Every structure is written in C-alpha cells, then in structure tokens.
Amino acid sequence: MSMFRRQGDRYVVSLAPDEVRVLRKVASEVVGLLTDGFDHTDPVVGRLFPDIYPEDPANSADFRRYTEGDLKTAKIDQAGAILAALPDGAGGEVRLDAEAAEAWLRALNDARLAMGVRLEIRDGTDLGAELDEAMLVDPGSSRVFQLSVYAYLGYLQESLLNVMLD
Numbered sequence: 001m002s003m004f005r006r007q008g009d010r011y012v013v014s015l016a017p018d019e020v021r022v023l024r025k026v027a028s029e030v031v032g033l034l035t036d037g038f039d040h041t042d043p044v045v046g047r048l049f050p051d052i053y054p055e056d057p058a059n060s061a062d063f064r065r066y067t068e069g070d071l072k073t074a075k076i077d078q079a080g081a082i083l084a085a086l087p088d089g090a091g092g093e094v095r096l097d098a099e100a101a102e103a104w105l106r107a108l109n110d111a112r113l114a115m116g117v118r119l120e121i122r123d124g125t126d127l128g129a130e131l132d133e134a135m136l137v138d139p140g141s142s143r144v145f146q147l148s149v150y151a152y153l154g155y156l157q158e159s160l161l162n163v164m165l166d
Contacts, residue, residue, distance in 0.1 A: 004156075004163045011101045011163055013156075017091040022149055026111045027082040033114065034076050044114045048075065078107035101164055108157040115150045119143070127151055 004013045051060040081103035085094050134143045
C-alpha cells in the first residue's frame with residue numbers, strides 16, 4: 001500500500017494501478033450519489049448531510065434549504081479533486097498542494113462515511129474482526145472487497161493527515 005510523504009510544499013504518493021482504479025471508482029460514486037442519486041431518504045445522504053437540529057425538523061429544513069446546495073457543491077468539488085489528481089490509466093505519482101490535500105482528506109472522509117453506512121459499520125466496530133469474519137464466510141465476496149476498500153481509504157487518509165501534521 002502506498003503512503004504519502006512530503007516533498008517541499010507538496011504531499012506525494014505513488015499509487016499502483018489498482019489503487020488508482022479504486023480511488024477513481026470511489027470518488028466517482030460519491031459524485032454520482034450527490035448528483036444523479038441524491039435522495040434525502042437514503043441513509044448515506046443523511047450521514048453526509050445530518051440534521052443540524054434533530055429535535056427541530058422545521059429549523060433543520062430551513063438550515064438545509066440555505067446551506068445544502070453549497071455543501072453539496074463542496075463535496076462534489078472535493079471528490080473531483082481526487083479525480084483530477086489521479087494519473088491517467090495506470091499507476092503513478094500524485095502530487096498535492098495544501099489545498100488539494102485538504103480536499104482529499106474531506107473527500108476520503110465522505111467516502112468512508114458513505115461506505116460505513118452501507119457496510120453497517122458503527123462506532124466501536126472492530127474492522128479487522130469484521131474483515132476476518134467476512135473472509136471466513138466467503139473470501140471472494142463483495143463484502144470482503146468493500147471492507148478492504150474501506151480500510152484502505154482509512155489508511156490513505158491517516159497517511160495524508162500524518163504527513164500534513166509533521
């Protein structure tokens with residue numbers, strides 16, 4: 001797995017072709033969710049756009065009416081930052097300035113939140129145990145793949161955050 005490193009004022013990571021494909025797919029799915037498939041009844045949308053006033057639906061609706069468009073655009077732009085930085089075709093090097101790195105962090109977080117809802121990952125979930133159990137049931141299952149992608153996104157996010165904080 002690739003890990004970010006600092007080169008001058010840039011954050012750099014070398015990605016294998018499979019990593020590029022996964023990141024392209026995940027970022028594209030987030031964009032699709034926020035454009036074509038935007039549905040307030042979808043639990044993923046609820047997780048990405050939580051009610052600011054859960055006990056006051058009217059105020060939550062007002063707040064959403066005034067802020068949701070900008071928040072949605074920002075989330076799409078952040079996922080777009082991942083897509084824009086990825087090398088064409090095969091693997092290769094990604095070089096991020098500070099602004100792009102922050103967009104990547106937010107986009108990776110959104111992707112993990114979305115996947116976490118779909119995979120029913122809760123606070124306190126032992127991801128290693130979940131993955132081990134899924135591998136015992138069916139090592140070639142889509143759940144094993146999705147849990148692996150979820151773990152990879154967390155690893156990449158942590159790697160980028162750590163190098164930004166150094």
